[in-house]
Amino acid sequence: MTKPTDDQIAALGAALQAFVRRYKLADAGSSEKPLNELDVQTLLYIAQHPDCGPTDIARYLGLAATTISSATDRLAKRGLLERHRIEGDRRAVALRLTKNGAARAASQVSAYNALNLTMLERLAPTERDTFIRMVTKIAYHEG
Amino acid sequence: MTKPTDDQIAALGAALQAFVRRYKLADAGSSEKPLNELDVQTLLYIAQHPDCGPTDIARYLGLAATTISSATDRLAKRGLLERHRIEGDRRAVALRLTKNGAARAASQVSAYNALNLTMLERLAPTERDTFIRMVTKIAYHEG
DNA sequence: CGCAGATATAACGAACTTCGGATTATTCAA
DNA sequence: TTGAATAATCCGAAGTTCGTTATATCTGCG
Numbered sequence: 001m002t003k004p005t006d007d008q009i010a011a012l013g014a015a016l017q018a019f020v021r022r023y024k025l026a027d028a029g030s031s032e033k034p035l036n037e038l039d040v041q042t043l044l045y046i047a048q049h050p051d052c053g054p055t056d057i058a059r060y061l062g063l064a065a066t067t068i069s070s071a072t073d074r075l076a077k078r079g080l081l082e083r084h085r086i087e088g089d090r091r092a093v094a095l096r097l098t099k100n101g102a103a104r105a106a107s108q109v110s111a112y113n114a115l116n117l118t119m120l121e122r123l124a125p126t127e128r129d130t131f132i133r134m135v136t137k138i139a140y141h142e143g
Numbered sequence: 144m145t146k147p148t149d150d151q152i153a154a155l156g157a158a159l160q161a162f163v164r165r166y167k168l169a170d171a172g173s174s175e176k177p178l179n180e181l182d183v184q185t186l187l188y189i190a191q192h193p194d195c196g197p198t199d200i201a202r203y204l205g206l207a208a209t210t211i212s213s214a215t216d217r218l219a220k221r222g223l224l225e226r227h228r229i230e231g232d233r234r235a236v237a238l239r240l241t242k243n244g245a246a247r248a249a250s251q252v253s254a255y256n257a258l259n260l261t262m263l264e265r266l267a268p269t270e271r272d273t274f275i276r277m278v279t280k281i282a283y284h285e286g
Numbered sequence: 287c288g289c290a291g292a293t294a295t296a297a298c299g300a301a302c303t304t305c306g307g308a309t310t311a312t313t314c315a316a
Numbered sequence: 317t318t319g320a321a322t323a324a325t326c327c328g329a330a331g332t333t334c335g336t337t338a339t340a341t342c343t344g345c346g
Contacts, residue, residue, distance in 0.1 A: 004263035004271055011275050012259045019282035025205050036303080055323065062168055064305050069325055071303095091312045091323040116155045120147035122284040123277060128147055132154050134266060134274050139162035141265040179332080198294065207334050212296060214332095234294040234341045 023115065035075075038063075040108055042071045043097070046081060047105040051094035080104055166258065178218075181206075183251055185214045186240070189224060190248040194237035223247055 035043065038061075045057050054068045061068070072095060075081045080101035083093040097105060120128050178186065188200050197215055201208045215238060218224045223244030226236040240248060263271050
């Protein structure tokens with residue numbers, strides 16, 4: 001197996017750094033009072049796993065359960081999610097997004113999609129599937 | 144100009160999400176007491192711009208000057224950088240890495256390089272330059 | 287020269303976030 | 317039944333960002 005050269009590694013590093021930097025400075029111009037990163041991740045997880053509990057989220061994100069408790073508190077205070085008592089286990093709570101929460105989650109997804117769209121548009125149409133295939137290969141590689 | 148399809152956007156989004164998640168959970172197992180993200184960025188900026196001032200860093204990262212003051216405080220306390228009074232302008236300080244700071248910066252760069260290496264290794268040797276060219280095109284695209 | 291205003295940085299305090307430890311409520315197993 | 321395990325939350329400590337203020341210094345203009 002031929003190894004990547006130092007030049008290749010450096011070129012990739014420079015491009016990724018430039019990209020991350022541009023992206024970070026760009027999204028400063030968002031509309032609503034922004035949620036912090038953890039709250040966004042929490043919101044999106046609940047959107048995809050309705051009626052999950054705080055412990056699920058903590059395990060998924062690799063954080064302390066109390067941290068998730070704080071995050072869900074913040075989201076609940078803003079009216080983005082509701083806690084429901086569940087039938088089978090009365091210790092547990094089921095987290096569900098409110099209408100506003102679902103809208104907020106959708107808006108987040110839109111923002112991600114817009115970024116992905118921008119990336120693909122910068123490539124020639126014939127390159128796009130190749131790029132997606134490569135990124136997929138890198139992301140899902142077993143190792 | 145043909146537009147990317149929704150399927151393409153979704154596929155790219157899913158792959159990037161998977162990649163970011165794997166990367167985040169992976170680097171939980173690092174060695175030394177970790178610097179926070181801002182401190183790392185600050186350290187690397189100073190490594191590349193010796194004798195710069197806090198204001199330069201604040202402008203570069205798009206943050207309040209006092210935030211950078213805190214960051215340089217933390218780095219100085221850990222012995223990673225030194226503040227020097229400058230000749231021409233006695234208001235300003237010139238930030239310089241100590242030996243330890245330079246080592247720490249180098250170690251950070253190594254970590255980034257290792258990640259980039261991993262990414263490239265997951266592609267076939269013949270694909271690598273294509274991938275780098277595409278990422279570069281996306282990152283540096285004028286728009 | 288002397289002084290008003292701009293500039294570089296640091297000090298301080300408010301608001302917020304993460305997380306460990308303790309607490310409450312409930313379930314499970316012996 | 318009782319003790320251990322589990323789900324979630326409360327509380328307080330430590331750390332972070334950032335606005336305001338303070339201090340020192342520079343710059344330019346009369």
